Amino acid sequence: MEFKLVAKDILELSGEALVVGVYEEKELGILAKKVDDNMNALLSDFLKDIHFKAKEAQCVFMPGHKDIKFKDVIIVGLGKKEKLKPDTIRKAAKASIDKAKEIFHREIYFEPLGYEILGEKAIEALVEGIVIGDYKFKKYKKDDEEEKVEISEINIISKENISEYINRAYIVSKAANFTRDIVNEPGNVITPEKIVEIAQELSKECDLECEVFDYPILLDRQMNGILAVGGGSENPPFFIHISYKPKNPKKRIVIIGKGVTFDSGGLDIKPPKHMKTMKCDKAGACAVLGILKAASQLKLDIEIHGLISTVENMPSGKAFRPDDILVFKNGKSVEILNTDAEGRLILADALIYGSELNPDIMIDIATLTGASMVALGRFCSAIFTENHDLSHNIIKIGDETGEKFWPLPLDQDLKEEIKGEFSDIKNVGSSYGGAITAALFLKEFVDEKVKDWIHLDIAGPAFLEKPWKYYCEGATATPVRTILKWLTTL
Secondary structure, eight states, rough: OOOEEEEEGGGGGGEEEEEEEHHHGGGGGGHHHHHHHTTTHHHHHHHHHTTTOOOTOEEEEEEEETTTEEEEEEOOOOOOOOGOOOHHHHHHHEEEEEHHHHTTTTTEEEETHHHHTTHHHHHHHHHHHHHTOOOOOOSSOOOOOOGGOOOOOOEEOOSOOHHHHHHHHHHHHHHHHHHHHHHSSSSTTOOHHHHHHHHHHHHHHHTTTTEEEEEEHHTTOOHHHHHHHHHSSSSSEEEEOOOOOOOSSSSEEEEEEEEEEEEEOOOOOOOOOHTGGGGGGGGHHHHHHHHHHHHHHOOOOOOEEEEEEEEOOSSSSSOOOOTOOEOTTTSOOEOOOTTOOOOHHHHHHHHHHHHHHHSSEEEEEEOOOHHHHHHHHHSEEEESSSOOHHHHHHHHHHHHHHHHEEOOOOOOGGGGBBBBBBSSSEEEEEESSSSHHHHHHTTTTTTTOOOOEEEEEEETEEEEESSSSSSEEEEETTTHHHHHHHHOOH
């Protein structure tokens, strides 16, 4: 799919499909009004005749006109003008390209939907809605008839120079889809070793530094959480340090991703229905790779260290057991009560290592607990941090990107829940406050010298079992777009 900026008057253009926006109360967007004026009010009459309400992403089409030289005009609803948000535009963009493919168009011209209200945010949302909305993981599926039409060219009509916004959004969206591709691959394809290969290939492509720790190095560095969790699998575990280092960076950020390529639960094996989507337990690690890919292409002035603990959690004679006690490099001993609470163990090693890099901010991203989904539902990530300004900023940016976050407390009263009988701490608490006790567990491995630490539990929105908004079923790449925008604010 190719994006072009077209700086011409609508009356000078011709093509397959033209997309224009309409607000509720029949208020036409800027280009829609011009189209209507040059069609002798045929567009507004048509919308009146079909009782078009212009609800969010409501979409219809009508044939072109001798003065509007497009085969078809696609009209998309933008809802109430005073409530216009970037996510409205993403939904409208997705609906428009679906309609274009339905009527067999591959070349689409877009009015810059909502630009007069939201400015550059509207352009970025339009591009994101198109690129993310047109994504499907089809690698292993024979083409359906309905999938044979592929969009080849997107033209955005504007006499203002909005190329920067288009290019930036395209890079971010492609990085999100890159992330989704890896998450959607099954466990027999993406093993810990394959994650290593992808990281190394990305490093060459984007001029990043990449260091990989295999079994002997993990042993030498006392990364006992990774060794324990990965010990039951035929596929060996790894730790990856991939970094982006621009000249004169403003800050140093460490971003950690949980990379369980498949989670059977280990000896505390999951029931079949809970194991079905566990290829998504690597979503945090894949997000780190997507963030590094886009950061290098955008040439951000932030030094970023991506840390990935990647394992396969499987039962075998070599698997770690309930009642095992692990001692981590920072001296903390952990009693294992449940081998299905493995993510926090491999993140602990990464948090210890990340602390040694002296970051300004350290953030970890993990599909960590079902408890976060119980608290917040399937579409919202939990955010934990003691820095409320950081939390507020990420939540605000998430509102713009359409990736939802909500703060949960690091409630010290719940720390008793993970106090060990035979060790310093244990890897699970009671059935109450599970997302919070998991976060409190992680905090035990963050060195006091780290200025700020953020934990994102993305268990809910990381993977969808059915389409939602502009996403198809499968991986969403949460929180790649939010973190990339947040990095630009530091």
